[in-house]
Amino acid sequence: MEPQPGDRVSEGRARAPSPIVVMGVSGSGKSTVGSALAQRLRVPFVDADTLHPPASIAKMAAGEPLDDDDRRPWLDVVGEWLAGHRAGGVASCSALKRTYRDRLRAHCPRVEFLHLSGSPELIGGRVAARTGHFMPATLLRSQFEALEPLGADESGVTVDVGRDVEASIDAFLSASAARRPDGN
Secondary structure (H helix, E strand, O other), rough: OOOOOOOOOOOEEEEEEOOEEEEEOOOOOOOHHHHHHHHOOOOOEEEHHHHOOOOHHHHHHHHOOHHHHHHHHHHHHHHHHHHOOOOOOOOEOOOHHHEEEEEEHHHHHOOOEEEEEEEHHHHHHHHOOOOOOOOOHHHHHHHHHHHHOOOOOOOEEEEOOOOOOOHHHHHHHHHHHHOOOOOO
């Protein structure tokens, strides 16, 4: 089958455009991997942290985890961004719980997830070394407790964060293509 106008081409394969959410706990590398993936696919990127309302940022900066009531309006904004980028886009967003991912899918049913997974020790070391982020290391435990891995029925791929950025992207693109009926 020949690539059609608008198809994304990566590693010599046509890739049907669909939005991608790079998900995981704080410090897993969502922004770094998401930005690099968007560059590779030549699609827009948004760091969903920039879409939080100021009150939520202040709450997290004070060491308080967000609750579902805090997250719903933010997830709707992220979902609207995804819906506006149905032809392809990458968003970094924690999307820790199935219900959060379902809310994103309500806006954009074709969204695909890249879950960056790693041990609390590895990611904790990254968070401790990070400067200039509003999310304190003290909230990492609550994120691991809330995390619900992708279900077998969810469109997505889990990648170990122990890899470098390009290897993580390659692993995602290969696994994603293998999951598609046409291999693209």
